[in-house]
Amino acid sequence: MNLGGEGPPAEALRQSLRALESLAGPTLLIDAQTRVLALGAQASALLKGRLKPGQRLAEAFEAGLAEKLRTALRAHEELPLASLEAASPGAPSALRLRATDLTEGNRSGGWAIHLAVVPEDSGGPEELFHGLWTQEPHMRRLFRTIERAARSGASVLVRGESGTGKELTAHALHTLSSRAKGPFRAINCAALSPSLLESELFGHVRGAFTGAVRDSPGHFRLAGGGTLFLDEVAEMPLELQAKLLRVLETHSVIPVGGRESISVDVRIVAATHRALRREVEQGRFRADLMYRLRVVPLFLPSLRERPGDILPLAGRFLKDLNARGGRQVLRFAAPARRLLQEYPWPGNVRELRNVMEYAHVMGEGPVLSEAELPPEFHEPLSVGLKPSNAGDTHRPAIGAPVSLDDIRRALAQTQGNRAKAAALLGISRITLWRRLRQDAGPRG
Numbered sequence: 001m002n003l004g005g006e007g008p009p010a011e012a013l014r015q016s017l018r019a020l021e022s023l024a025g026p027t028l029l030i031d032a033q034t035r036v037l038a039l040g041a042q043a044s045a046l047l048k049g050r051l052k053p054g055q056r057l058a059e060a061f062e063a064g065l066a067e068k069l070r071t072a073l074r075a076h077e078e079l080p081l082a083s084l085e086a087a088s089p090g091a092p093s094a095l096r097l098r099a100t101d102l103t104e105g106n107r108s109g110g111w112a113i114h115l116a117v118v119p120e121d122s123g124g125p126e127e128l129f130h131g132l133w134t135q136e137p138h139m140r141r142l143f144r145t146i147e148r149a150a151r152s153g154a155s156v157l158v159r160g161e162s163g164t165g166k167e168l169t170a171h172a173l174h175t176l177s178s179r180a181k182g183p184f185r186a187i188n189c190a191a192l193s194p195s196l197l198e199s200e201l202f203g204h205v206r207g208a209f210t211g212a213v214r215d216s217p218g219h220f221r222l223a224g225g226g227t228l229f230l231d232e233v234a235e236m237p238l239e240l241q242a243k244l245l246r247v248l249e250t251h252s253v254i255p256v257g258g259r260e261s262i263s264v265d266v267r268i269v270a271a272t273h274r275a276l277r278r279e280v281e282q283g284r285f286r287a288d289l290m291y292r293l294r295v296v297p298l299f300l301p302s303l304r305e306r307p308g309d310i311l312p313l314a315g316r317f318l319k320d321l322n323a324r325g326g327r328q329v330l331r332f333a334a335p336a337r338r339l340l341q342e343y344p345w346p347g348n349v350r351e352l353r354n355v356m357e358y359a360h361v362m363g364e365g366p367v368l369s370e371a372e373l374p375p376e377f378h379e380p381l382s383v384g385l386k387p388s389n390a391g392d393t394h395r396p397a398i399g400a401p402v403s404l405d406d407i408r409r410a411l412a413q414t415q416g417n418r419a420k421a422a423a424l425l426g427i428s429r430i431t432l433w434r435r436l437r438q439d440a441g442p443r444g
């Protein structure tokens with residue numbers, strides 16, 4: 001086994017792998033080029049010796065899976081980043097892969113890949129948990145983690161793409177906590193200008209700025225005894241991050257324009273679609289605040305990563321729509337099922353609900369056909385919505401000009417929400433607005 005000159009001694013590595021396997025199950029380590037560095041005994045047995053150190057993943061798995069895996073690995077997630085299912089050749093079951101990025105700073109460390117066998121029919125028992133429905137075992141395990149985190153009272157950071165249920169999760173954490181009788185307040189840090197966000201969060205005193213005609217308590221005080229949900233926390237400007245950290249450390253706020261600090265008793269649940277660790281590395285987020293917020297990190301998988309949930313969830317939304325009267329949809333036509341299953345769902349469950357509403361209204365009769373699905377289902381993937389992978393694939397390189405196409409894609413992905421689209425692209429709302437106006441200019 002050649003691990004290169006700098007690697008750990010083979011025996012130490014074998015021991016680490018043994019330990020890893022006893023904690024996380026079958027595990028293998030690969031380098032940045034997806035070449036296998038080492039396999040644990042469990043992984044080796046599971047793969048029936050098909051994969052050997054030195055081999056690339058593509059040599060052991062069918063081409064489609066190797067490509068999917070590479071795409072997921074390139075996305076550079078900090079937590080279990082992808083569950084990829086594929087028929088493992090020669091076996092009646094499917095293999096699920098979860099990868100953890102081992103990169104430290106600029107030094108690419110490759111990935112640890114954890115393997116699990118899932119039965120061909122992975123549809124396990126279903127569960128509806130505080131508005132979140134699933135039949136995916138991984139999601140059900142997440143629900144148990146939410147229950148435990150709720151009881152602990154620790155700060156929770158929820159990570160997931162738009163529409164994956166971050167706010168529902170925050171609400172569940174509140175409802176299941178000892179603060180359930182207190183208020184639940186939510187604020188979207190991407191939707192407000194920095195000064196408005198500051199006064200909305202921390203409050204202001206009368207006369208603090210033009211228009212401040214009376215004192216305002218701010219969300220921290222309004223959420224007293226309860227939970228404050230800070231959505232899209234990564235979009236918070238650095239100076240406000242410093243102020244937020246101070247509030248969390250001192251348990252007190254000083255309203256804008258005020259002198260007195262006022263004590264507050266609030267549990268924070270924060271959410272973001274970004275990898276906070278990467279934001280910290282790039283100087284956009286304070287490391288001390290990240291550690292403060294992510295005492296318990298929770299990762300909500302995208303709908304693409306739990307394809308078994310797509311059709312049952314679509315069916316549930318249709319049932320709700322049928323119950324309103326009017327059209328009664330009883331089943332999907334086979335091509336519609338296929339399109340729903342293959343679509344990348346950049347807007348996740350929220351988008352699925354909207355698509356079902358559209359189709360329910362647009363069509364007639366008991367069978368929902370592919371023609372009733374919205375236009376994006378009939379465009380080639382290259383011009384339609386691509387999987388967003390936490391939105392970051394649509395973010396142009398820093399300093400690169402943002403094209404109108406980038407803006408259109410981001411707007412489609414955020415269902416027309418300009419603040420979120422601008423945040424996704426890493427530009428200000430004003431720049432986004434100007435760019436759209438420039439485009440509209442010649443036409444009127």
Ligand SMILES: Nc1ncnc2c1ncn2[C@@H]1O[C@H](COP(=O)(O)OP(=O)(O)OP(=O)(O)O)[C@@H](O)[C@H]1O
Nearest residue numbers: 131132133161162163164165166167168169349350
């Ligand atoms: N697992 C799920 N089961 C049923 N409905 C879901 C599920 N996940 C999300 N939804 C639906 O999607 C909607 C959006 O959920 P939520 O607001 O929690 O997402 P979010 O991740 O906070 O989105 P955003 O980041 O865009 O604010 C919910 O109102 C609900 O209808």
